[in-house]
Amino acid sequence: MPFSCQCPExxxxxxxxxxxxxxxxxxDAVSTHLAECAQCREELERLAGVSGRFASLRSARxxxxxxxxxxxxxxxxxRPAAGWGxxxxxxxxxxxxxxxxxxxxxxxxxxGAGRRQQVEGExxxxxxxxxxxxxxxxxxxxxxxxxxxVGLLETRTNR
Amino acid sequence: MxxxxxxxxxxxxRASRLNDPDFIDLEQCRRGDPRVLASLxxxxxxxxxxxxxxxxxxxxxxxxxxxxxxxxxxxxxGSFAGRSxxxxxxxxxxxxxxxxxRKQRRLGLTKLPEEDSxxxxxxxxxxxxxxxxxxxxxxxxxxxxRLRPRHRVALVLRELEGxxxxxxxxxxxxxxxxxxxxxxxxxxxxxxxLPGLLAERTETVGDRHAL
Numbered sequence: 438m439p440f441s442c443q444c445p446e447x448x449x450x451x452x453x454x455x456x457x458x459x460x461x462x463x464x465d466a467v468s469t470h471l472a473e474c475a476q477c478r479e480e481l482e483r484l485a486g487v488s489g490r491f492a493s494l495r496s497a498r499x500x501x502x503x504x505x506x507x508x509x510x511x512x513x514x515x516r517p518a519a520g521w522g523x524x525x526x527x528x529x530x531x532x533x534x535x536x537x538x539x540x541x542x543x544x545x546x547x548x549g550a551g552r553r554q555q556v557e558g559e560x561x562x563x564x565x566x567x568x569x570x571x572x573x574x575x576x577x578x579x580x581x582x583x584x585x586x587v588g589l590l591e592t593r594t595n596r
Numbered sequence: 597m598x599x600x601x602x603x604x605x606x607x608x609x610r611a612s613r614l615n616d617p618d619f620i621d622l623e624q625c626r627r628g629d630p631r632v633l634a635s636l637x638x639x640x641x642x643x644x645x646x647x648x649x650x651x652x653x654x655x656x657x658x659x660x661x662x663x664x665x666x667x668x669x670x671x672x673x674g675s676f677a678g679r680s681x682x683x684x685x686x687x688x689x690x691x692x693x694x695x696x697x698r699k700q701r702r703l704g705l706t707k708l709p710e711e712d713s714x715x716x717x718x719x720x721x722x723x724x725x726x727x728x729x730x731x732x733x734x735x736x737x738x739x740x741x742r743l744r745p746r747h748r749v750a751l752v753l754r755e756l757e758g759x760x761x762x763x764x765x766x767x768x769x770x771x772x773x774x775x776x777x778x779x780x781x782x783x784x785x786x787x788x789x790l791p792g793l794l795a796e797r798t799e800t801v802g803d804r805h806a807l
Contacts, residue, residue: 452780456754458761487783490736490790491755493729499645499659 451477455484625673636669640683643757644690650752651694651745653737661697665690680766687759687767691749698745739789747782754779 453459454467471477625632644665649658676685740748753759765772
């Protein structure tokens with residue numbers, strides 16, 4: 438391929454020649470031309486001079502240790518997300534605990550024994566506190582309101 | 597979803613990726629695993645910083661930008677689709693971040709950090725050599741700052757990071773031909789703007805052909 442420095446694209450080719458980025462036939466043509474043209478050789482030297490100017494920047498390093506700063510500001514390492522197996526197991530255990538807790542509550546809170554304890558406690562409180570304002574303020578059945586409540590609760594418990 | 601990313605495309609591939617320093621586990625990356633941070637820093641820390649320095653021109657500003665970029669890599673690892681090399685993705689992210697930062701700075705949305713006086717000094721050189729090198733760096737930064745952003749980026753990727761034209765085309769998402777012409781134009785512009793090189797330059801055929 439003939440190469441001429443009169444071609445408007447010649448500087449582009451010379452620059453690529455300097456970078457060794459031309460295909461073999463074009464590179465050979467440029468080499469042949471350079472052997473004959475002193476001006477193009479000078480231009481090539483100037484391109485090398487431009488590259489040489491960057492040498493001082495190639496050794497540039499950050500003064501602040503990037504790694505330390507990076508480690509300080511990077512997101513906190515998270516534990517890997519649990520797989521579906523682990524999630525389902527946790528869900529099943531949670532459901533079992535919830536059911537067990539509910540059953541226990543109904544056994545303690547709703548059982549006859551539990552209710553009876555509440556009633557007995559109420560009776561004891563009324564018996565031990567005759568000064569209570571409720572004492573004497575008898576209801577329609579001649580019972581203290583607390584005893585009416587106890588009766589009602591007893592009825593419901595026995596049902 | 598892509599699980600593994602190869603940090604470097606050099607060297608032989610290995611069967612096990614678990615302990616291969618060339619690979620990072622993107623899942624661990626998303627979780628901010630310290631080992632991944634170390635790998636990212638080892639492979640990309642200095643390279644990202646140099647690109648930032650080349651594009652932004654100021655040491656302190658480049659350090660800030662490099663940290664932001666590395667954090668973005670951690671946060672955005674999930675969006676890496678594996679269509680390009682991981683390094684290409686990182687460089688693209690770096691270039692875009694720097695260009696946005698420059699734009700924001702020009703609009704006054706971000707403040708320029710205090711200019712650095714603590715640029716590392718090489719102990720291998722004499723103070724005189726160090727002063728000359730520092731002056732050259734200042735000149736180069738000044739000349740780069742006056743280039744068009746796309747020309748500046750092309751020069752930085754090639755001259756500082758040594759990317760091939762094909763890699764540059766992937767990073768910049770342009771055809772290889774465009775990379776060639778951008779680089780040539782950038783070099784001609786820089787030749788005009790660098791005082792030392794301009795003095796050396798006599799009238800050449802290149803001056804007769806404006807690009």
